[in-house]
Amino acid sequence: GQQLNQSPQSMFIQEGEDVSMNCTSSSIFNTWLWYKQDPGEGPVLLIALYKAGELTSNGRLTAQFGITRKDSFLNISASIPSDVGIYFCAGQGRNSGGGADGLTFGKGTHLIIQP
Amino acid sequence: DAMVIQNPRYQVTQFGKPVTLSCSQTLNHNVMYWYQQKSSQAPKLLFHYYDKDFNNEADTPDNFQSRRPNTSFCFLDIRSPGLGDAAMYLCATSRVGWDRAQFFGPGTRLTVL
Numbered sequence: 431g432q433q434l435n436q437s438p439q440s441m442f443i444q445e446g447e448d449v450s451m452n453c454t455s456s457s458i459f460n461t462w463l464w465y466k467q468d469p470g471e472g473p474v475l476l477i478a479l480y481k482a483g484e485l486t487s488n489g490r491l492t493a494q495f496g497i498t499r500k501d502s503f504l505n506i507s508a509s510i511p512s513d514v515g516i517y518f519c520a521g522q523g524r525n526s527g528g529g530a531d532g533l534t535f536g537k538g539t540h541l542i543i544q545p
Numbered sequence: 546d547a548m549v550i551q552n553p554r555y556q557v558t559q560f561g562k563p564v565t566l567s568c569s570q571t572l573n574h575n576v577m578y579w580y581q582q583k584s585s586q587a588p589k590l591l592f593h594y595y596d597k598d599f600n601n602e603a604d605t606p607d608n609f610q611s612r613r614p615n616t617s618f619c620f621l622d623i624r625s626p627g628l629g630d631a632a633m634y635l636c637a638t639s640r641v642g643w644d645r646a647q648f649f650g651p652g653t654r655l656t657v658l
Binding site: 461463465470471472473474475478480518520522532533535536537538 | 549551578580586587588589590593602633635637643644645646647648649650651652654
């Protein structure tokens with residue numbers, strides 16, 4: 431099956447620093463999504479990418495859909511304490527069968543901000 | 546605000562006692578998904594409904610069933626919960642075609658005693 435390699439697994443940074451994380455896949459995806467999940471809550475959508483090469487920003491967050499369709503990155507600029515949490519990348523393949531596909535998730539990047 | 550709602554947020558059941566988890570949406574999305582997320586792991590797709598069409602993942606145990614009586618509601622039934630089924634269960638919805646991002650509910654934390 432499809433697998434996503436997400437790195438780094440965890441990041442220890444200081445407030446104000448920029449953050450970068452990425453995902454790579456052995457398979458092509460048609461959609462890349464980035465989520466943030468806080469403890470005990472569901473994932474919250476940060477950025478959705480639908481076209482190869484697409485670069486999208488959401489406030490301090492910027493994400494890109496790789497040209498090969500096999501990778502994506504997420505950058506966070508000027509981190510603040512509320513950025514703490516687990517960030518997941520997720521890929522969605524071509525529609526098949528019923529016209530919708532579930533997501534394949536990376537294993538997550540745990541962001542920790544040191545005082 | 547349009548949203549995905551899951552009830553209850555916390556559910557405790559006994560080993561082997563059937564349990565039903567509920568999901569509703571006000572987004573009017575065609576597709577509803579159920580994911581299982583175990584501690585310190587990524588969510589894993591169990592199955593999804595595209596309108597009334599049910600799509601099961603090949604490795605989803607038979608112990609897990611789902612019902613979608615209408616566009617707004619979808620249920621996850623666990624017929625005989627085992628200790629290994631303790632997890633967070635996440636419901637998500639999406640459109641199809643363009644703008645097909647999935648939106649998740651807050652999840653139901655299932656404990657099996």
